[in-house]
Amino acid sequence: MRNVNILKALGGGVIGAGIVLLARLALGMAVWKPVPVLVVGGLAGLFTYILAALGLKKLLSLDAARGALTGLAGTGVGVGLTMLVRVLIGRPAWSADGVLTIGIMTGVIAYLIALGVFNHWWRWAIGAAPKETVEPPKSGWQRYFSVDTNHKVIGIQYFVTGLGLLPFAVVLQLIGRIHMADPHLGLLNSTAYESVISDHGIIMLFMVVLPIFSGMMNYFVPLQIGARDVAFPRLNAFTYWLTPPAALLAMFSFMAGGFDTGWTAYPPLSTSYEPAGMSLILIAVFLIGISSILTAVNIITTIMKMRAPGMTFFRMPIFIWATFGTVGLTLVFTQFISMAFIMLLLSRTLGFGFFNTAMGGQPLLYQYLFWFYSHPAVYVFVLIGLGMISDIIPVFVRKPLFGYKGVAISTLGIAFGGTVVFAHHMFASGMPAMLRIPFMVTTLLVAVPTGVKVFAWVATTWMGKMRLQTPLIFVFSAVILFLIGGLTGVPLGIVPVDLYLHDSYWVVGHFHAMFFGGFLMPVMAAFYYWFPKVTGRMLREGLGKIQWLLMTLGTFLLVLPMLGLGLEGMRRRTAAYDLSSNFQPLHIATAVGGFLVFAGLVVLVMNIRSSFKRNVIAGDNPWGSRTLEWMVSSPPPEDNFKEIPEVLDRPHLHGVSSAPHARLGKPDDADSAQNQGEA
Amino acid sequence: MKDTTVAREKAPSSPMRMGIVLFLISETFLFGALFWTYYYLRGHDTPWPPQHPLATLPAINTGLLLLSSIAVWLGGYMIKKGREKGLFIGLLVTVLLGASFLGITGWEWLHESFRPWTNAYGSIFFLLTGVHALHVFGGVLLMLALLARTARHRFTAGNSVGVEIGSLYWHFIDLIWLLVFTTIFIVR
Numbered sequence: 001m002r003n004v005n006i007l008k009a010l011g012g013g014v015i016g017a018g019i020v021l022l023a024r025l026a027l028g029m030a031v032w033k034p035v036p037v038l039v040v041g042g043l044a045g046l047f048t049y050i051l052a053a054l055g056l057k058k059l060l061s062l063d064a065a066r067g068a069l070t071g072l073a074g075t076g077v078g079v080g081l082t083m084l085v086r087v088l089i090g091r092p093a094w095s096a097d098g099v100l101t102i103g104i105m106t107g108v109i110a111y112l113i114a115l116g117v118f119n120h121w122w123r124w125a126i127g128a129a130p131k132e133t134v135e136p137p138k139s140g141w142q143r144y145f146s147v148d149t150n151h152k153v154i155g156i157q158y159f160v161t162g163l164g165l166l167p168f169a170v171v172l173q174l175i176g177r178i179h180m181a182d183p184h185l186g187l188l189n190s191t192a193y194e195s196v197i198s199d200h201g202i203i204m205l206f207m208v209v210l211p212i213f214s215g216m217m218n219y220f221v222p223l224q225i226g227a228r229d230v231a232f233p234r235l236n237a238f239t240y241w242l243t244p245p246a247a248l249l250a251m252f253s254f255m256a257g258g259f260d261t262g263w264t265a266y267p268p269l270s271t272s273y274e275p276a277g278m279s280l281i282l283i284a285v286f287l288i289g290i291s292s293i294l295t296a297v298n299i300i301t302t303i304m305k306m307r308a309p310g311m312t313f314f315r316m317p318i319f320i321w322a323t324f325g326t327v328g329l330t331l332v333f334t335q336f337i338s339m340a341f342i343m344l345l346l347s348r349t350l351g352f353g354f355f356n357t358a359m360g361g362q363p364l365l366y367q368y369l370f371w372f373y374s375h376p377a378v379y380v381f382v383l384i385g386l387g388m389i390s391d392i393i394p395v396f397v398r399k400p401l402f403g404y405k406g407v408a409i410s411t412l413g414i415a416f417g418g419t420v421v422f423a424h425h426m427f428a429s430g431m432p433a434m435l436r437i438p439f440m441v442t443t444l445l446v447a448v449p450t451g452v453k454v455f456a457w458v459a460t461t462w463m464g465k466m467r468l469q470t471p472l473i474f475v476f477s478a479v480i481l482f483l484i485g486g487l488t489g490v491p492l493g494i495v496p497v498d499l500y501l502h503d504s505y506w507v508v509g510h511f512h513a514m515f516f517g518g519f520l521m522p523v524m525a526a527f528y529y530w531f532p533k534v535t536g537r538m539l540r541e542g543l544g545k546i547q548w549l550l551m552t553l554g555t556f557l558l559v560l561p562m563l564g565l566g567l568e569g570m571r572r573r574t575a576a577y578d579l580s581s582n583f584q585p586l587h588i589a590t591a592v593g594g595f596l597v598f599a600g601l602v603v604l605v606m607n608i609r610s611s612f613k614r615n616v617i618a619g620d621n622p623w624g625s626r627t628l629e630w631m632v633s634s635p636p637p638e639d640n641f642k643e644i645p646e647v648l649d650r651p652h653l654h655g656v657s658s659a660p661h662a663r664l665g666k667p668d669d670a671d672s673a674q675n676q677g678e679a
Numbered sequence: 680m681k682d683t684t685v686a687r688e689k690a691p692s693s694p695m696r697m698g699i700v701l702f703l704i705s706e707t708f709l710f711g712a713l714f715w716t717y718y719y720l721r722g723h724d725t726p727w728p729p730q731h732p733l734a735t736l737p738a739i740n741t742g743l744l745l746l747s748s749i750a751v752w753l754g755g756y757m758i759k760k761g762r763e764k765g766l767f768i769g770l771l772v773t774v775l776l777g778a779s780f781l782g783i784t785g786w787e788w789l790h791e792s793f794r795p796w797t798n799a800y801g802s803i804f805f806l807l808t809g810v811h812a813l814h815v816f817g818g819v820l821l822m823l824a825l826l827a828r829t830a831r832h833r834f835t836a837g838n839s840v841g842v843e844i845g846s847l848y849w850h851f852i853d854l855i856w857l858l859v860f861t862t863i864f865i866v867r
Contacts, residue, residue: 125824127831231694297701305694331701335709343716343806352795352802354716360724361799368719369712 009049016044036255061138064145064244067115071245074110079103096256096276098349104283108245115147117238147241149233152636154240155219156534161243162211168251169203170598172196177591182584183576193575195258195277199250202263202281205381206288207247209519213384214240214295216526217323219534221299223629223636224317226308226645226662231301235294242291249284253277262573264370267355267363271347279348282341289338296331299323308628308662310647314405315661317627317651321408322387325415329376329383333419337373340366367429371422378511379418382518383411386453386482388526389475393457394652395529395625396472397464401652403456410456413449421446427495428502436495443493450486454479465655470544471623474525477552481559482517485510488563503573506566509559516555524551524604532618536634537611547603554596561586561593626661627651641665699844703851706814710855713807717862720799727867729800734864736787740780741860744815747776748853751822751846761836763829770826773849777819784812804863811859814852821845 020040024031051059059065082102083093112118123130137153138146144157176196179187188196218236222229230236253259257275270278303324307316344366346352353359355366394401401407423431423439457479466472488510491497501507524547531539565586570577577583621630628645629636643665651661721727754769788805795805825845828834834842 125820125827127824127828127833232698235698293705294702297698297705300701301694301697305697331705332708335705336712339709339712339716346795346802346806350796352806353797353799354720354802354806356799359798359802360720360729361802362720362723365716365719369716372712372715 005049005052008052009045012048012051013041013045017041019044039255062142062145063115063147067111067241070114071107071111073107075103075107077103077110078106081106097279100256100276101279101283101345101349104249104280108287111245112238112241115241117147117234117241120234147237149229149237150638151218151222151229151233151236152534154236155215155217157215157240158211158218158243159215161247162208162215165203165211165247165251166208167598167601169200169208170594170601172203173200174591174594174598176200177587177594179575180577180587181591184579188575190575191258191260194260194262194573195254197573198259198262199253199281202285203247203250204515205263205377206285207243207250209381209515210288210292211243212519212523213326213381214292216384216388216523216530217295217299217327220530220629221302221320221323222306223632223640224320224627225303225306225311226628226641226647227302227306228639228641228644230298231306232298235298239291239294239298242287246284246287246291249280249287253280253284256280264374265341265344266370267344267347267366270344271355279345282345282348286338286341286345289334289341292330293334293338296327296334299327300331308645308647310662312647314408315647315650316408317387318390318401318404318407318411319384319387321411322383322390325411326380326383329380329415329418333373333376335373336369337377340369340373343369364426364429364431367426367431368422371425375422375425376415376418378514379414382482382514383414385478385518385522386414387411388522388529389457389478390453391627391652392471392475392522392525392529393460394654395623396467396469396475397461398467398624398654399460399464400650400654400656401456402459402462403452404650404652406452407456410449410452413452414446417442417446417449421493424493424498427498440493440495444490447486447490447493454483454486469528469623470539470541470548471525471529473545473548474521474528477548477555478517478521478525480517481513481521481555484559485513485515485517488513501566503571504566505562505570505572508572509562509566512555512562513559516559521551521555524548527604529623530629531608531611532622533629533634533636535611536618537614538616538618538622539607539611540614543603543607543610547600547607550596550603551600554593554598554600556593557596558590558593561589565590624654626654628662631662631664695840695844699847703847706851709810710858713803713810714858714862717803717807720803724799727800728804729798730793732791732793732804732863733787736783737860737864740783741856743776743780743783744853744856747773747780748850750776751849755839755842755846758834758839758842759836763832763834766834766839766842767826767829770822770829774819774822774826777815777822777849780815781812781819784808784815807859807863811852811855814855818845818849818852821848 017037017040020037021031024033024036050065079099079102082099086095086099087093120130137143137148137150143153144160148154148157173196175188176193179185179193179196218230221227254277256277256279259265259270259275259278259281260273261270261278265278265282303316303320343352343354347355353361355361355363357363390401390407421439421443423435424443427436427439457475488506492501492507492510528539528544531537565583568581568583568586570583570586577587618634620632620634623630628647631645632640641664645662645664647662649659649661653659653661750769750772752769754766754773757763757765757769788808791804793801793804795802822845825841828841
């Protein structure tokens with residue numbers, strides 16, 4: 001059976017590739033070009049395989065499949081109509097930018113309608129009665145490919161999307177690193193190299209970091225505050241389903257020529273770069289922007305309105321504080337990047353002149369708009385990671401978190417401080433010189449709340465009864481890397497030093513230390529910490545430690561040479577360097593580091609697989625943690641809590657107080673309530 | 680199982696209000712980005728404005744939107760007193776005024792002496808008024824939905840969160856219009 005399906009898939013792939021070849025022949029292009037032919041052929045093969053394995057009826061019962069097919073059809077219709085209109089008004093039918101932009105927007109709307117995310121709102125708008133019968137959730141894995149409003153399902157959808165794209169983004173950069181190990185071999189040309197690293201950046205930031213954090217917020221915020229779901233479950237589903245098309249656009253921007261601007265997309269380069277890959281990225285980030293703004297609305301409302309009785313602000317786990325700070329930032333600042341990218345898109349497709357000096361525009365204007373968002377976004381990308389660190393350390397050293405209130409407030413301090421430092425990205429851009437000193441001061445001030453956190457973490461471990469399990473050792477790597485990232489950031493905040501280091505590998509090394517310390521390592525720690533809760537199974541400790549070793553060594557090997565390269569004067573986003581300089585060994589070291597990190601990811605996948613095979617039951621609370629999510633079964637029941645729990649004390653009082661963090665409702669009460677409901 | 684689902688359906692009356700306020704805060708920053716763009720370009724380009732947009736019609740438009748804000752407020756006031764018909768008329772007037780605003784704006788755009796691709800001023804003029812008009816369009820759709828719901832007796836004196844949310848949004852875009860009008864036609 002399986003072999004037959006594979007044969008069918010091969011047939012489908014060959015047909016797909018053949019259609020591309022024919023189309024290229026018909027359009028008068030060179031018939032053979034490996035990337036489009038192989039990618040389309042491969043996708044056709046994959047699609048045929050899924051179709052053969054599931055059968056048409058079952059496939060169409062999945063919302064995701066229905067949405068994807070309708071989206072494709074919608075894109076086709078949009079492209080066709082745009083070309084028709086262009087012919088009618090007497091312009092050449094094909095212009096990649098304009099035609100694809102409109103086609104994709106039509107496609108995304110068609111996809112959302114076919115998914116059914118609007119159904120309920122439509123019924124509300126025409127005043128129809130809400131549906132009487134609620135369809136039971138689909139069983140097993142099919143549920144994750146359908147529109148589901150349960151926050152735990154959406155959390156897993158987000159997380160898996162992000163984690164699935166992580167290897168893609170890593171492999172992209174590995175190609176770039178191999179190229180840089182010896183640029184004279186000519187593995188990539190300059191545009192291809194720029195496209196590879198730019199797409200690496202965009203995918204990492206918007207399609208890996210944001211979805212992974214959204215997933216963790218979705219899953220654990222309601223559980224940790226003692227709620228049954230988020231405040232707006234349907235909005236939650238809608239925001240998730242905006243993510244897959246954005247991710248696809250970012251992955252397929254290569255097919256449309258990539259984009260060579262770096263993730264920052266500064267004009268005039270981004271407005272004059274011809275291929276449509278640039279426009280695809282702009283649309284993708286815009287979609288993610290809508291998604292994260294609405295998620296922010298949802299999560300803030302959830303935290304403000306749906307906390308269990310007794311869950312005062314100063315009884316919330318730090319993860320909740322960090323989430324609160326993060327979504328507060330996304331709520332207001334994401335609008336800036338959305339607008340900036342829309343302006344770029346309008347400049348590219350319709351010739352608007354915001355950034356065009358010949359038309360009275362200002363390229364520097366874009367940088368302000370961009371950094372209004374993108375600096376606060378830096379804190380969006382790391383705050384939750386810091387929150388996870390703060391919550392995980394006390395569990396594994398069996399001590400209360402040192403300075404709980406200080407850590408909580410410093411979280412908001414970082415969030416607030418992060419909003420008033422954006423211009424430090426523009427010290428070298430020719431902005432008014434009088435802005436330099438104030439922004440230098442605010443930048444250095446952000447180091448204070450960050451320092452509070454690092455101090456509190458170290459003080460928490462002091463004299464603790466340490467259990468060196470995988471989550472904790474990942475946290476230690478995170479703290480050290482975060483410290484390196486912080487310390488290398490301070491020179492960048494000082495104007496005269498920054499003028500030398502700006503746009504060098506020092507900057508790249510600094511933010512990679514930040515991202516490994518504030519994102520990847522904490523997320524890995526949290527993954528090992530929460531995996532038992534989400535799946536009900538344990539991960540292997542041994543493999544976890546191997547992964548930790550690979551990733552930690554890899555990260556140091558990756559980050560430290562970058563800092564060295566920067567000091568030596570190596571510019572970022574350059575596809576070549578002089579071999580007579582001493583750059584090459586450092587570039588090779590960086591590449592090796594990248595491969596070690598990737599090997600760590602492979603070990604992680606092995607570990608997950610072996611966990612499902614071994615099936616070691618985790619139990620409700622394998623780590624002896626105190627927060628609410630560990631008081632329910634693993635995985636948590638459909639509605640989280642039979643009775644809304646009552647919170648009694650702070651979350652991190654390990655080994656001090658015998659009073660629990662919270663009390664669940666008495667079981668007999670819950671039973672009688674259920675009996676009444678059925679009666 | 681059963682009772683929890685019902686509880687989840689009923690609870691969000693006050694979360695809804697908070698949700699829309701948060702959304703509007705976020706939208707404020709969207710327009711903040713546009714105003715920043717306008718004033719930044721204004722500060723760096725001379726002469727400003729390079730060409731003058733039509734001014735009479737936007738002044739009329741301002742009047743229309745102010746009236747519509749009063750209408751939507753009256754509608755909300757009526758339903759609080761339990762008078763469904765009053766709400767219906769208030770919403771209907773709001774929709775008509777909003778639609779006239781959009782019509783006049785469209786006519787005005789067609790008759791401007793410049794286009795968005797003429798120069799940076801044209802770009803920001805059309806983007807600012809365009810994004811605002813898009814919000815008015817969304818508002819009109821929302822008002823139509825509220826009308827449909829009123830026609831089907833979905834609102835009562837005790838249950839009119841939908842109307843509250845709609846009118847909050849409507850007042851918001853009205854307020855933004857005042858800023859847009861001041862920026863483009865008074866400050867220039």
